Amino acid sequence: MLYGSLVHYNQDSTFSPWLAKSWTITNQEKANMFKLRKDVTFSYGAKFDAHSAKLNWDVIL
Numbered sequence: 001m002l003y004g005s006l007v008h009y010n011q012d013s014t015f016s017p018w019l020a021k022s023w024t025i026t027n028q029e030k031a032n033m034f035k036l037r038k039d040v041t042f043s044y045g046a047k048f049d050a051h052s053a054k055l056n057w058d059v060i061l
Helices: 050-060
Strands: 007-009 015-017 020-026 031-036
Touching: 015 020, 031 050
Parallel strands: none
Antiparallel strands: 007 015, 020 031
């Protein structure tokens, strides 16, 4: 939540993958579907997955 992001905002105002491998905008641009990288772990060894991504979003919201 502090250091990693699903996407990276570039200086040219575009986005590139970071923790997400790719993404699609769905539902008339009201939702995003992210495909997450499988090779990411937290510093304490746990794997980054959809559940941990959702928990981080819940904290932010």
